[in-house]
Amino acid sequence: MKITIKEIAQLANVSVTTVSNVINNRSKKVSQQTIDRINEIIKEYNYTPNMNAKALVNSSSKLIGLLFYTEGDVYNFNDPFAGALLEGIENVTNNENYFVLLQTINSVDDIAVIRNNWQFSGFIGVGFQQQMMEETMNIVKEPITFIDTYYDEEGLSDLKQRNNLFFVRTDDRKLAHELVDYLVDKGHQNIAFLTYRVNFDTYGVIQERLAGYKEGLVSNGLAFNPELVYTNDQLDKMLNQLDKFSAVVVTADLLAIQVMSKLKEKGYQIPTDCSIISFDNIQFSELSSPKLTTMNLFQNKKGELAIGQILAPMKGILDKSNQQTIIMDGELEIRESVKTL
Numbered sequence: 001m002k003i004t005i006k007e008i009a010q011l012a013n014v015s016v017t018t019v020s021n022v023i024n025n026r027s028k029k030v031s032q033q034t035i036d037r038i039n040e041i042i043k044e045y046n047y048t049p050n051m052n053a054k055a056l057v058n059s060s061s062k063l064i065g066l067l068f069y070t071e072g073d074v075y076n077f078n079d080p081f082a083g084a085l086l087e088g089i090e091n092v093t094n095n096e097n098y099f100v101l102l103q104t105i106n107s108v109d110d111i112a113v114i115r116n117n118w119q120f121s122g123f124i125g126v127g128f129q130q131q132m133m134e135e136t137m138n139i140v141k142e143p144i145t146f147i148d149t150y151y152d153e154e155g156l157s158d159l160k161q162r163n164n165l166f167f168v169r170t171d172d173r174k175l176a177h178e179l180v181d182y183l184v185d186k187g188h189q190n191i192a193f194l195t196y197r198v199n200f201d202t203y204g205v206i207q208e209r210l211a212g213y214k215e216g217l218v219s220n221g222l223a224f225n226p227e228l229v230y231t232n233d234q235l236d237k238m239l240n241q242l243d244k245f246s247a248v249v250v251t252a253d254l255l256a257i258q259v260m261s262k263l264k265e266k267g268y269q270i271p272t273d274c275s276i277i278s279f280d281n282i283q284f285s286e287l288s289s290p291k292l293t294t295m296n297l298f299q300n301k302k303g304e305l306a307i308g309q310i311l312a313p314m315k316g317i318l319d320k321s322n323q324q325t326i327i328m329d330g331e332l333e334i335r336e337s338v339k340t341l
């Protein structure tokens with residue numbers, strides 16, 4: 001049975017204002033006996049406040065929009081990366097009594113629609129490329145953090161002047177370089193690179209990892225060979241060219257595990273026939289056979305930092321110590337998928 005705040009007031013024999021004050025923790029002038037009675041009724045009828053209606057009345061909100069950008073119809077929430085981010089975000093929002101509205105979007109029009117229907121305190125954007133980020137900033141006035149978004153820092157230097165705009169991302173170029181260094185230390189000279197297909201002419205996570213891979217080769221005195229860069233739709237081609245490389249840097253654990261499965265289907269052994277190293281350190285990376293050597297990106301922590309960046313401005317607090325851009329380091333988890341030559 002759904003109950004209204006007016007009906008709670010009638011059952012408790014108090015005013016609607018008193019019930020509202022108790023719900024919103026403004027009950028200093030309300031007796032403990034009355035507070036207990038109201039809370040018992042709320043619990044009995046499983047009453048949940050209408051947060052959006054409350055926001056419209058008070059011109060405030062406890063709602064955060066978590067926007068996952070995808071070029072397809074739906075975002076792949078089976079990717080443990082998304083789950084880890086959500087866990088980190090909820091660790092903070094639960095303690096701060098904020099609510100999260102998760103939405104998959106394809107364009108800024110989608111953002112405009114949800115802003116017209118809900119009152120938000122702030123936003124977190126995931127998977128945004130530079131153009132999408134710029135378009136979003138034209139319509140979003142609330143505090144917003146973009147996770148793993150890269151952009152032309154020189155061309156968009158005016159972004160530094162926006163008080164409500166924040167970024168948190170991994171130092172992808174540096175970490176990719178470190179993966180190459182590790183493989184070279186293990187004796188590997190011919191190293192391939194495998195990624196999901198993207199537009200390599202734009203700014204993004206995969207583009208930065210490719211740049212770090214190239215830099216790692218050059219700094220170790222090795223030549224970059226574009227023929228050793230493969231995309232996920234070229235797996236069969238890559239597996240037919242195993243004689244060209246002894247190790248492969250993969251841009252995501254899920255893709256790395258897929259490659260390992262295909263290698264084993266064809267009768268190859270890992271790391272005997274091919275060493276595999278990757279990014280993310282998802283839970284399955286330690287459960288794979290062999291266990292995957294991978295760069296831990298601390299995605300839970302990334303979610304916590306992202307929500308932490310916008311908390312102060314959402315509350316109207318000027319925090320000069322709040323970093324506009326947080327760049328996170330990683331940590332290599334050495335397991336069984338890389339051999340020493």
